[in-house]
Amino acid sequence: LRRLGWGAVPPAGVVVSDRVRRVAEEEAARVLRLACHRRGTVAALLATWPADPSARTDDEWSALRAALADGTDGATIRSRTRQITGYIAVHGRLPADVCELEGQPAVA
8 A cells, every 4th residue: 555655644633553554554455455356356257248147158167267367266256146147137237347336345
C-alpha cells in the first residue's frame, strides 16, 4: 500500500498509534488482494461461459482452466458459476464484470 501511496493517514489533530495504522493498512491490502483474485476468476468464467454451465464439455473445461489462475480450486469455480447463474436468472444476461456481480466489500 505504501508503494502505491495509499497509506492510512489520520485526520489532523488525531493521534493514532503506528500499530493501529498498520492493522488498517493490512486489512485494506487483504481486501484488495481478494478483490483482484475474484475479478480474475469471474473474468475467466465470463470469457469462457458455456451454453450449459452445468454440463461443460472437455474442451470448455480446458479453455476455462487455461484462463484461470494456477491453483484455482473446483469449489471456487462452482461457487462463482452459481453466483453468475443466479445473476442471469434475475437479470436475464451475463454480468459485465465482478463489480456488476457483487456489491462493494464489507469490512469491519
